[in-house]
Amino acid sequence: xxxxxxxxxxALSLIILLPLSGVILNSFLLSWGGYILDLIFRxxxxxxxxxxxxxxxxxxxxxxxxxxxxxxxxxxxxxxxxEVLTSVSLGVxxxxxxxxxxxxxxxxxxxxxxNPQGFIKCLLWNWVIFNDENTPIIEVAFRxxxxxxxxxxxxxxxxxxxxxxxxxxxxxxxxxxxxFIYMNLFIFFMLVLVMADNLLVMFIGWEGVGxxxxxxxxxWYSQSxxxxxxxxxxxxxxxxxxxxxxxxxxxxxATNSLEWVxxxxxxxxxxxxxxxxxxxxxxASLALFLGAIGKSAQFPLYVWLPDAMVGPTPVxxxxxxxxxxxxxxxxxxxxxxxxLSTPSVLAIVGGIGAGSALFSAIIATTQNDIKKVLAYSxxxxxxxxxxGVGVGAFTGAIFHLVTHSFFKACLFLCAGVITYALxxxxxxxxxxxxxxxxxxxxxxxxxxxxxxxxxxxxxxxFSKDDIIVKAxxxxxxxxxxxxEFSWLSNLYFVIGVVTSFITSFYxxxxxxxxxxxxxxxxxxxxxxxxxxxxxxxxxxxxLAFLSIFGGVKEWxxxxxxxxxxxxxxxxxxxxVILSIIISISGAYLAxxxxxxxxxxxxxxxxxxxxxxxxxxxxxFWIDELFDLVIVRPMRFLANLLYKFIESxxxxxxxxxxxxxxxxxxxxxxxxxxxxxxxxxYVAYITIGFLVVVLxxxxxxxxxxxxxxxxxxxxxxxxxxxxYKFKLDFDGDGRWDEEVDFKTPTVYHKxxxxxxxxxxxxxxxxxxxxxxxxxxxxxx
Amino acid sequence: MAIDYGLYxxxxxxxxxxxxxxxxxxxxxxxxxxxxxxxxxxxxxxIVTFNKIWLLKGSSQLDGHIFVLVNIATATVExxxxxxxxxxxxxxxxxxxxxxxxxxxx
Numbered sequence: 001x002x003x004x005x006x007x008x009x010x011a012l013s014l015i016i017l018l019p020l021s022g023v024i025l026n027s028f029l030l031s032w033g034g035y036i037l038d039l040i041f042r043x044x045x046x047x048x049x050x051x052x053x054x055x056x057x058x059x060x061x062x063x064x065x066x067x068x069x070x071x072x073x074x075x076x077x078x079x080x081x082x083e084v085l086t087s088v089s090l091g092v093x094x095x096x097x098x099x100x101x102x103x104x105x106x107x108x109x110x111x112x113x114x115n116p117q118g119f120i121k122c123l124l125w126n127w128v129i130f131n132d133e134n135t136p137i138i139e140v141a142f143r144x145x146x147x148x149x150x151x152x153x154x155x156x157x158x159x160x161x162x163x164x165x166x167x168x169x170x171x172x173x174x175x176x177x178x179x180f181i182y183m184n185l186f187i188f189f190m191l192v193l194v195m196a197d198n199l200l201v202m203f204i205g206w207e208g209v210g211x212x213x214x215x216x217x218x219x220w221y222s223q224s225x226x227x228x229x230x231x232x233x234x235x236x237x238x239x240x241x242x243x244x245x246x247x248x249x250x251x252x253x254a255t256n257s258l259e260w261v262x263x264x265x266x267x268x269x270x271x272x273x274x275x276x277x278x279x280x281x282x283x284a285s286l287a288l289f290l291g292a293i294g295k296s297a298q299f300p301l302y303v304w305l306p307d308a309m310v311g312p313t314p315v316x317x318x319x320x321x322x323x324x325x326x327x328x329x330x331x332x333x334x335x336x337x338x339x340l341s342t343p344s345v346l347a348i349v350g351g352i353g354a355g356s357a358l359f360s361a362i363i364a365t366t367q368n369d370i371k372k373v374l375a376y377s378x379x380x381x382x383x384x385x386x387x388g389v390g391v392g393a394f395t396g397a398i399f400h401l402v403t404h405s406f407f408k409a410c411l412f413l414c415a416g417v418i419t420y421a422l423x424x425x426x427x428x429x430x431x432x433x434x435x436x437x438x439x440x441x442x443x444x445x446x447x448x449x450x451x452x453x454x455x456x457x458x459x460x461x462f463s464k465d466d467i468i469v470k471a472x473x474x475x476x477x478x479x480x481x482x483x484e485f486s487w488l489s490n491l492y493f494v495i496g497v498v499t500s501f502i503t504s505f506y507x508x509x510x511x512x513x514x515x516x517x518x519x520x521x522x523x524x525x526x527x528x529x530x531x532x533x534x535x536x537x538x539x540x541x542x543l544a545f546l547s548i549f550g551g552v553k554e555w556x557x558x559x560x561x562x563x564x565x566x567x568x569x570x571x572x573x574x575x576v577i578l579s580i581i582i583s584i585s586g587a588y589l590a591x592x593x594x595x596x597x598x599x600x601x602x603x604x605x606x607x608x609x610x611x612x613x614x615x616x617x618x619x620f621w622i623d624e625l626f627d628l629v630i631v632r633p634m635r636f637l638a639n640l641l642y643k644f645i646e647s648x649x650x651x652x653x654x655x656x657x658x659x660x661x662x663x664x665x666x667x668x669x670x671x672x673x674x675x676x677x678x679x680x681y682v683a684y685i686t687i688g689f690l691v692v693v694l695x696x697x698x699x700x701x702x703x704x705x706x707x708x709x710x711x712x713x714x715x716x717x718x719x720x721x722x723y724k725f726k727l728d729f730d731g732d733g734r735w736d737e738e739v740d741f742k743t744p745t746v747y748h749k750x751x752x753x754x755x756x757x758x759x760x761x762x763x764x765x766x767x768x769x770x771x772x773x774x775x776x777x778x779x
Numbered sequence: 780m781a782i783d784y785g786l787y788x789x790x791x792x793x794x795x796x797x798x799x800x801x802x803x804x805x806x807x808x809x810x811x812x813x814x815x816x817x818x819x820x821x822x823x824x825x826i827v828t829f830n831k832i833w834l835l836k837g838s839s840q841l842d843g844h845i846f847v848l849v850n851i852a853t854a855t856v857e858x859x860x861x862x863x864x865x866x867x868x869x870x871x872x873x874x875x876x877x878x879x880x881x882x883x884x885x
Contacts, residue, residue: 676881679811683803 009122011103012144015096015152016195019188022092026085026181034080082176089180090163093187097156104149119145121197136257141197143260146559150398151194151330154405158322159187161539165413166314168536169420175219179312182219186212190323194330198258199248202331206244206295209324210237216319217311226310233304240294240301247287251338254280264337271341282342288335289349292328298386299356302379303623309371313416316371321378321412322405329385329401333394333560340392340563343479347488350390350471354495357383359620361502365509366617369426370415373510377452378408380499384467387492391477392563393470395556400463402556407451407460407547413540414445418514420536422521428510433519440537442515444544449511451547453504453583459551465576466553468496472575473565497579504586512594697765699723703773711777712749715759719744722764731756752779784835787828795821808868808875812861819854823847 045052078084107120121143128138144152163183170179189212193205218230252258254273255266263270270281292298297305308320319325332339332349339346357380364376381404388397418434418441419426435442451460471493478486593601606613615621704716717725723741728734729748739746757773798817805811830843865875872879 677878678880679803679806679877686799686803 009120011099012120012122012142012195013124015099015103015156016142016188016191018092018096018099019184019191022089022184023181023188025088026177026184029079029085030177030181037079085177085180086167089184090160090167092184093156093160093163096187096191097153097160100149100152100156103144107144119143127200136259136262138200138258139198140201141259142192142195142201143197144195146556147330147334147398148195150402150556150559152191154402155187155190155194155323158405158409158543159183159190159318161542162314162318162322162409162413164535165317165416165539166312168533169314169416170312173312179216179219182212182215183314183318186216186319186324190327193327197260199251199263200258202334203244203248206291206327206331207241209319209327210234210241210295213237213308213319213324216315217308219312219315220310223310229304229307229310233308236301236304237294240291243287243290243294247284247289247291250280250284250287254284260334263335267337267341270338279342281338282345285335285339285342285345286348288331288338289328289345289352292331292386293352294328296325296328296382296386297356297379298328298352298382299359300622302356302360303626305379306372306375306619309369309375313371313412313419316375317409317412317416320375321408325378325382326385326401326405329382329389329397332386332389333398336394336560336562339389340476343476344485346390346392347477347480347485348390350387350488350492353383353386353388353390354492354499355383356380357387357499358495358502359383361499361506362616363619364506365502366613368429370418370428370431370510370514371412371426373428373506374408374411374415377411377503377506378404380503381408381452384464384496384499387471387496388467391467391471391474391489391492392565393467393474394560394562395553396463396466396470398560399553399556400460400467403451403459403463403547403550406543406550407448407458410444410448410540410543410547411452413536413543414441414448417441417536417540425521428513430520431514432517432521433515435515441540444540445511445515447544448547449507452507453587454500454579455583456580457551458548459546461580462551462553464500465579468493468500468579469567469572469575470565471496472571473567474563475566476563497582500579500583501586504583505590508587508590509594512591516595694767697763697767699761699763699767699769701761701769701771703759703771705773710749711751712747713775715746715748715757717741717744717746717759718761720764724762726760726762728758729755731758735760750775750777752777784828784832787831788825791821791825791828793821794818794824797821806877808865808877808880811877812858812865815861816854816858819850823850826850 041055045055103120121141124140124142126137127140130137163180166179166183170176173179186209189205189208191205193202193209196202196205214230214234217233218227221227221230248258251263251270254270255263256269257263257266267281270284271279273280275283294301305320305325309316311320339349360376360379360383364373364380367373367376381400385397385400385404388394388400417438418431421434421438422431425431447458451458454461454464471489474489477483477488593599593605618624700718700720702718706714706716708714715727717723717739719741721741725739725746726735727737727739727746727748729736729750737746737748755775755777757775759771759773760768761771762768795818798814798819798821801814801817802811805814826843826847830841833840833843868880869875
């Protein structure tokens with residue numbers, strides 16, 4: 001048993017470290033690794049006979065098999081091939097996935113019940129150690145329990161599929177290697193995030209995935225829109241991350257710990273401390289939720305996500321749909337005990353989620369870029385998850401997270417294939433009729449669409465209805481105040497249902513415009529997926545399969561503690577039927593509107609209500625509002641500061657100093673002639689400094705001698721730390737006495753005569769100096 | 780823990796010396812700036828080590844650690860200014876070779 005846990009810990013750290021090792025290995029091979037390997041191989045070939053022969057034959061074989069333009073030696077050119085990099089980066093992700101499964105089978109499988117604790121913890125090292133014993137050590141530790149297991153499966157499973165897809169999608173890209181290194185790095189940080197055992201380690205992952213998101217949004221950085229979008233995502237996430245840090249600090253301040261288990265134990269300390277009538281737990285959870293808003297693109301910090309769609313499509317699928325943007329939900333679920341202690345904050349969480357769900361679903365109905373529609377849909381679905389979290393349906397939220405990662409990744413990958421086939425067209429007004437060209441994509445997209453609409457028996461139906469039903473039956477909000485907010489749950493329920501109507505509408509609109517009707521693009525498209533047909537199709541098919549059949553909630557049951565719901569089965573059935581009918585009616589509306597090729601009925605709407613249409617089409621002018629309220633005043637202020645404070649005051653002062661220096665140096669230049677090279681001067685200064693140091697290290701020879709009446713001589717030696725002395729009184733060449741600075745006074749008795757006293761002084765620098773004293777002693 | 784803190788000091792001195800030599804002999808302005816950072820870090824490491832030795836001897840003061848934090852902040856600011864200067868130098872002389880920068884002589 002004990003040994004098994006030990007092995008488990010190793011496997012646990014391996015899950016995380018494997019993607020990192022992929023990053024390191026590939027970067028090594030990309031940079032100077034090839035040259036070093038080359039050197040090593042050459043050395044072996046020249047020095048070690050047998051191994052050398054072996055390597056030589058391998059070398060010949062490989063260079064025959066992979067002839068290289070650059071005429072590199074065979075082994076090296078083999079190691080630098082894209083196939084090696086691809087298999088490394090795919091291999092590490094897949095191995096992590098398998099390891100996660102194995103760990104689950106051995107430790108957390110509820111059937112085996114081998115681990116009563118419910119989780120494994122793996123301590124890598126102690127990170128911050130304080131001298132104060134009351135302050136706990138901050139550990140770099142990882143935790144494997146059922147919740148993180150689910151997330152590991154999503155991250156590495158969906159991650160692997162999207163890696164595989166990228167092999168085909170990015171195959172002809174110049175940045176192929178860079179792309180895979182970034183993707184592996186992302187998987188690594190994501191695993192750190194979901195497996196963290198304390199808030200600080202989670203924060204590392206949190207920031208790391210933000211970094212990878214930035215790098216991958218701006219992957220084609222030479223286009224300025226991409227660079228701008230990357231910056232936008234990064235900067236907006238800073239706002240959220242500031243909230244995360246504040247929340248973390250509040251928790252650390254109140255509970256003196258950051259570990260999940262410890263925080264839960266000391267929750268009382270959080271709830272009891274109050275600032276202005278608001279408990280610290282409410283403040284902390286609000287601040288942490290701000291982080292979730294930023295990362296999970298909720299209102300009002302969602303604006304970066306639609307812009308982030310300029311990145312490569314696999315990135316949109318993996319980072320901006322399936323994994324990274326859902327970590328806000330994961331974080332809140334992970335801290336469920338904290339959030340449950342403050343139902344009012346949960347009400348805010350649900351409110352923000354409901355608002356985002358409805359708002360972005362409305363926007364999605366009028367967008368024309370296929371990826372932007374899906375981006376707004378992602379925001380909307382994330383809003384659903386936050387409704388689920390807000391009403392206490394943590395299992396439902398995580399369940400929806402999982403199924404959403406299936407169907408949304410599938411949708412994005414399909415969109416990727418379509419834009420790939422259409423050579424870069426993303427505007428759905430120029431698509432249509434793709435059904436005929438890409439039948440497999442058509443069916444995959446269709447099944448994922450059914451899942452997002454929540455049509456039974458697809459996976460989306462189970463997860464979405466779990467949230468909607470629990471929103472209706474939640475008891476949480478009656479605990480706020482005197483129960484005057486209990487209507488909130490009904491409100492969220494209604495918003496959820498209305499959103500599912502709009503969701504069906506825009507998804508079917510997208511579907512009709514893209515796949516049905518006439519072909520509106522005027523290019524000769526050969527409907528063959530070029531290289532890597534399998535690598536792009538296989539993930540889509542797997543994800544399509546999962547979006548239909550992935551709705552198995554049983555293995556989530558009991559993974560996360562939940563508040564009680566008083567679910568009335570007779571009512572539940574009505575709710576489920578209602579939500580199905582509503583979503584089908586939304587689909588039907590879209591179908592009738594967009595069935596006709598002329599889109600007459602759609603035009604009727606947009607001409608009849610032009611303001612409403614323009615309002616939605618322009619995304620409620622939220623971006624412009626931000627620009628007006630935040631960006632412009634900021635620019636104005638920055639300009640003001642730049643012109644007056646920076647240019648006039650600071651630069652003025654610095655320039656004054658510069659002119660002063662110039663003036664003084666002008667004088668010196670008249671006196672001295674240099675060659676003008678600063679580094680020469682620095683060398684002179686260094687030499688001068690060394691001289692001074694040597695002088696300081698040169699022994700001080702400050703010796704005082706004093707005679708007493710009986711012929712004894714007191715010799716006072718310079719007692720500087722580290723000094724050692726050797727004394728020779730009679731001049732015979734042998735040292736008579738050796739002392740150091742601790743006994744600085746030496747006493748010696750002399751008979752009358754002439755003496756040559758020699759004293760050797762060794763300084764603390766080890767420099768020696770010999771001092772002679774001539775002593776004439778008369779009787 | 781029996782760690783010979785002298786080793787830390789040796790690393791610090793090595794860092795400093797590598798930095799100083801780099802600062803004097805390298806001719807690329809950016810590498811000169813990097814060498815400067817090396818020297819900074821050597822000094823910082825030495826300060827932290829001395830503080831640690833002090834702590835081991837029973838003192839509870841953390842002045843050295845805090846001083847190093849201030850130092851790092853200062854070094855960052857200094858590097859920012861240094862990079863700005865490097866950019867300006869490149870704009871003015873269109874080179875980052877330090878050999879070209881002998882305008883002090885006139």
